[in-house]
Amino acid sequence: MGKILMKGNEAIGEAAIRAGCLNYFAYPITPQSEVAEYLSRRMPEVGGVFLQGESEVAVSYMLFGASACGARVFTTSSSPGISLMSEGISYIAGAQCPAVFVNIMRGGPGLGGILPSQADYFQATKGGGHGDYRLLVMAPASVQEAVEMVMLAFPLAEKYRNPVMLLGDGLIGQMMEPVEFPDHLKSEPTNKDEWATNGMDTRGSNKRNLVKTLFLDAGKLNEHNLMLKAKYDRMKREEIRYELYNIESDYKALIVSYGTMSRVCKTAIDNMKDEGLEVGMVRPQTLFPFPENAVYEAASKESCKVVVSIEMSMGQMVEDVERCVKGKLPVKWYGKCGGDVPTPEEVVEAVKSFL
Amino acid sequence: MGKTFAKPEALSDQHTHYCPGCTHGIIHRLVAEVIDELGIKGRTVGIAPVGCAVLAYNYFILDFQEAAHGRAPAMATGIKRVRPDLIVFTYQGDGDLASIGMGEIIHAANRGEKFTTIFVNNAVYGMTGGQMAPTTMPGQRTTTSPFGRNVKEVGMPIKMAELLSALETPGYITRQSVIKPKYIVRAKKAVKKAFQYQLEGRCFSLVEVISTCPTNWGLTPVQAVKWAEETMLPYYKLGEFKRPD
Numbered sequence: 242m243g244k245i246l247m248k249g250n251e252a253i254g255e256a257a258i259r260a261g262c263l264n265y266f267a268y269p270i271t272p273q274s275e276v277a278e279y280l281s282r283r284m285p286e287v288g289g290v291f292l293q294g295e296s297e298v299a300v301s302y303m304l305f306g307a308s309a310c311g312a313r314v315f316t317t318s319s320s321p322g323i324s325l326m327s328e329g330i331s332y333i334a335g336a337q338c339p340a341v342f343v344n345i346m347r348g349g350p351g352l353g354g355i356l357p358s359q360a361d362y363f364q365a366t367k368g369g370g371h372g373d374y375r376l377l378v379m380a381p382a383s384v385q386e387a388v389e390m391v392m393l394a395f396p397l398a399e400k401y402r403n404p405v406m407l408l409g410d411g412l413i414g415q416m417m418e419p420v421e422f423p424d425h426l427k428s429e430p431t432n433k434d435e436w437a438t439n440g441m442d443t444r445g446s447n448k449r450n451l452v453k454t455l456f457l458d459a460g461k462l463n464e465h466n467l468m469l470k471a472k473y474d475r476m477k478r479e480e481i482r483y484e485l486y487n488i489e490s491d492y493k494a495l496i497v498s499y500g501t502m503s504r505v506c507k508t509a510i511d512n513m514k515d516e517g518l519e520v521g522m523v524r525p526q527t528l529f530p531f532p533e534n535a536v537y538e539a540a541s542k543e544s545c546k547v548v549v550s551i552e553m554s555m556g557q558m559v560e561d562v563e564r565c566v567k568g569k570l571p572v573k574w575y576g577k578c579g580g581d582v583p584t585p586e587e588v589v590e591a592v593k594s595f596l
Numbered sequence: 597m598g599k600t601f602a603k604p605e606a607l608s609d610q611h612t613h614y615c616p617g618c619t620h621g622i623i624h625r626l627v628a629e630v631i632d633e634l635g636i637k638g639r640t641v642g643i644a645p646v647g648c649a650v651l652a653y654n655y656f657i658l659d660f661q662e663a664a665h666g667r668a669p670a671m672a673t674g675i676k677r678v679r680p681d682l683i684v685f686t687y688q689g690d691g692d693l694a695s696i697g698m699g700e701i702i703h704a705a706n707r708g709e710k711f712t713t714i715f716v717n718n719a720v721y722g723m724t725g726g727q728m729a730p731t732t733m734p735g736q737r738t739t740t741s742p743f744g745r746n747v748k749e750v751g752m753p754i755k756m757a758e759l760l761s762a763l764e765t766p767g768y769i770t771r772q773s774v775i776k777p778k779y780i781v782r783a784k785k786a787v788k789k790a791f792q793y794q795l796e797g798r799c800f801s802l803v804e805v806i807s808t809c810p811t812n813w814g815l816t817p818v819q820a821v822k823w824a825e826e827t828m829l830p831y832y833k834l835g836e837f838k839r840p841d
Contacts, residue, residue, distance in 0.1 A: 264678050290677045295703035299670040302663070302700070306674030309661050310682065312639060314674070332664050438659035438675075440682050442638030451653055453644075453662035 243548040244419040245369040249384045249409070250275035250317070252420050253343055256391035257315050260426045262341070263289030264314040266303040268296060268322060274319040274343035297322040301329025308338040310454040311437035312566075313395055315341035319411075320349050320361050321427035323369065330404055334469070335454035339398035340431045341391070342376075343407040345414035348580050354370070356580020357411030362557035365408045366529040373466050375473045376406045380499040384418035386526075392426055397480065401472050401544060404435070405488060407425040408528060410553060412501040412582065451554030461507060476530050483532035484524040486510060492521035494592050497536060497562045498551040499525050501582060506551055520592055521545070528558070536565040545570060547595045551588060552576045571595075604628035606637050608657050616694065617810035617817025620648060622774045623716060623783075624655055627685070631658070632786045634795065640683040641675055643668040647689035648722040666697020669704035672711040683794060684711040690731040691721040694754050698730075701760070706801045708765045712790045713802040715756060718809040719828060726812030730754045733827050738812070753831065757804045761837035767799045769838040773806035775821045786836075799840040806832050 247255070251375050254276045257265065265284060267277040277293065290307075294300035299315050318326060323344045333340050346361045348354040355423045365378045377397055381387035390407055398405040434444040438452050456462035484503075488511050498506045498578035503524040510520045523539050525532050540548050550559035556574040563572045573593035577583050583591075603609070606628035614620045631637050637658060644652045646665035653660035663671050668686035675684050693701050693715050701713065720738055721727040728741040731753045735744040745753075757771040768790055772783035783805060790801035806828050808820040815823055 265679075266674065292673070292677055294670070294673075295699055298667070299673075299700050299703065302667040302670035302675035303677070305667075306643070306661060306671030307678040308674075309671070310659075310675050310679050312678035314678070328664060329667070336662075438641045438661055439679065440639040440641065440659060449657055449659050451660050451662075453653070453660075455650060455662060 244421045246417055248386065248415065248417045249372050249387055250345065250414040251279040252384050252388050252520050253317065253391055253414070253580065254279040256388040256422065257341070257385065258283065258287055258289065259422055260395045262314050262315050262395055263287060264307055264315045265290065265316065266292050266294050266300045266307070266314070267316050268294050268300050268318065270319045270322045273317050273319050273343070273348055275414070276343070278348045286288060287341065293502065296470045297325035298328060301326035301333070304340045305329055305333050305336070305338060306504050307338065308333065308340045309438055311433035311439040315343065316345040317427050318343065319347050320358070323361065323364065327364070327370035330376070331372050331374060332454055333404050334374035334376070335372060336452045337402040338452065339402050340404045341398055341407070342404055343391070343392045343409065344509070346408065346410045348578060354580045355411070357501060357553060357577045357582060358578060358580060359410050359502060359553035360555070360557070360578055361408065362528065362552065362554055365406050366531070372468060374498050375476070375529055376404050377401065377476055378406045378408050379482070379526060380408045380528050381413055382500055382503050382524065384413065384416065384420045386414055388420055388422060392423055395426065402586050403472060408500070410501050434507065460513045480527055481524055482526035483535050484526060485535070485539070486522040486524065487514065488521045488539060490519040490521060492519040493540065493544060493546055493596055494520045495545050496520060496522040496592065497525070497558065498522060499528065499558070502551055502553050505582060505585055506588055509585040509592070512585055513589055514590070531561050531565070536562060537567065540566045547571050547573060549573045549575055549592055549595055551591070554578050604632045606631040606657055608655055610654055612655055613651060616646065616810040617820055619774045619807040620716065622780060623714060623805055623807070624652065626780070626784045626787050627687070627714060628656060629784065630791050632658070633788065634791055636683045636795070639681065643671050643684065643686040644708065645686070645688040645692040646723070647692050649687050649689060649716065650723065652687050666692050666695070666754060668692070669700040669709070669713065673704050673707070673709050676709055676711050680710065680797070683791065685710065686713045688713060688715055689722060690715070690717045690719065691729045694730040694756050705760050705767055705802065706763045706765050708767065709800050710794050710797055711800065712794050714787065715802055715804045716728055716807050717756070717804055718807040719753070719830065720809050720812045722812055724807050733831065736822070755832065757802070757837045760802060766840040767838055768793045768801040768840055770836045771804040771806065771832060771834050773824070773834055775806065775808060775824045779834070793840060806834070
């Protein structure tokens with residue numbers, strides 16, 4: 242199959258089907274409602290499940306129930322909706338069930354706006370819901386990458402028995418780009434008989450399975466959290482993904498940026514190169530686990546004088562960048578958060594102002 | 597001589613954590629007996645609520661999921677949509693179902709989700725220590741209505757069975773009790789019917805069960821039965837409110 246032109250939201254829906262996920266529960270919210278609209282007619286074609294829930298809260302628990310009986314499930318939403326789903330996400334992570342959540346971010350706080358934003362970085366990477374849990378968070382910078390990440394998200398969710406989040410901004414969902422779908426994913430969740438409540442007859446067992454998050458005994462809850470932490474530590478060892486840009490040059494400044502914002506930064510970097518100013522970039526593709534060493538190493542280059550986190554938020558990822566740079570260089574932030582994506586000219590001006 | 601009476605296979609040997617005089621044990625047993633009789637143990641998934649019955653999975657030998665407060669009907673929906681062949685029941689109290697879970701139960705019932713809900717109504721929050729529930733009786737003292745439920749401030753107790761019966765979608769909705777043997781016999785029949793409707797893929801089914809909570813009512817088990825009969829039953833009328841046929 243060759244390239245076709247497709248809107249990001251629809252491509253995300255199609256990618257899930259090709260990843261073998263035939264179960265989708267959702268609640269409409271701008272700017273991602275096209276996923277639900279697309280799947281409401283596509284799921285019946287492939288014999289899948291489409292259900293519009295009564296709220297994002299309910300949807301997160303529909304995912305929980307379905308996932309806990311061994312089905313491959315996903316949902317899509319946008320910022321305020323993800324806030325509502327965060328309760329369920331905490332339970333799903335605590336109960337160790339695989340599920341995929343897509344957040345096509347809009348501006349906040351509150352209703353905020355419906356234009357693109359990256360203001361849910363903290364929510365996605367530092368919590369959102371209660372308790373010690375982590376999501377594996379991937380951030381696409383194009384429709385093609387969104388498709389690839391959706392297809393990667395399901396095996397990763399199943400590998401770790403943990404929710405995976407695709408964190409895209411409104412532009413990723415709304416824009417049309419040429420996209421090519423990878424081959425269908427054939428793999429089924431492999432070890433579900435060990436833990437899923439799929440019915441004792443289904444697995445020919447007399448042993449019942451129990452999916453729960455309550456541990457009233459302090460020692461047992463601590464043990465449970467240590468086991469979860471071991472999974473998150475393993476993600477840090479095995480799942481870090483990032484892209485380097487203009488990193489061979491003797492750059493004076495290093496940009497850290499992700500998603501749509503990183504594409505604008507690439508143009509700005511090209512423009513600065515034409516002017517004779519070299520700037521490098523680390524683009525995290527996974528926000529958790531964060532490419533800590535990549536940022537540290539890139540910031541260690543002798544020519545580099547400053548590190549700039551450029552994001553469509555009021556400075557959220559910059560806290561991780563500061564952590565990774567470990568005080569070696571000054572770390573600055575530049576961004577906007579009303580729904581306007583900073584232009585390449587604004588990025589150039591910001592970078593120059595820090596030099 | 598053969599065995600004439602035995603513990604249902606779907607129940608474990610564990611002692612329960614329920615208080616003396618609590619009716620959860622009876623209701624657990626009725627559900628387990630029905631599961632045994634219908635021969636569905638191997639394909640049944642229970643969903644425990646938040647509340648006293650959160651540990652129900654310690655007593656049922658069935659696949660079980662544990663919900664957040666009020667969300668069991670959404671989880672049951674998820675299961676039934678992806679695995680319609682599984683038999684699913686939620687076991688919820690009145691704080692769980694009639695307060696925080698009102699949205700989930702109404703929409704699940706209205707979609708006609710093919711699962712069964714056992715709704716235990718004892719007019720109080722049990723697990724958290726006796727706070728006022730949407731089902732608390734007028735004038736009833738609880739830890740958050742120390743002067744008695746003031747209906748001018750917080751409204752009248754919600755009649756869930758009647759409320760759900762008002763939906764146009766076909767369903768099986770009944771209110772039963774287990775405070776006396778004659779009620780227990782009828783409740784068992786209702787629970788069985790509810791599961792049978794699910795097995796036939798007919799409709800959503802809910803059995804509300806008027807129950808006692810001697811501990812949080814501050815009464816002895818015997819006084820609690822009397823209070824339930826004199827105060828709750830005249831308000832929460834027993835009977836079938838809706839049938840799919």
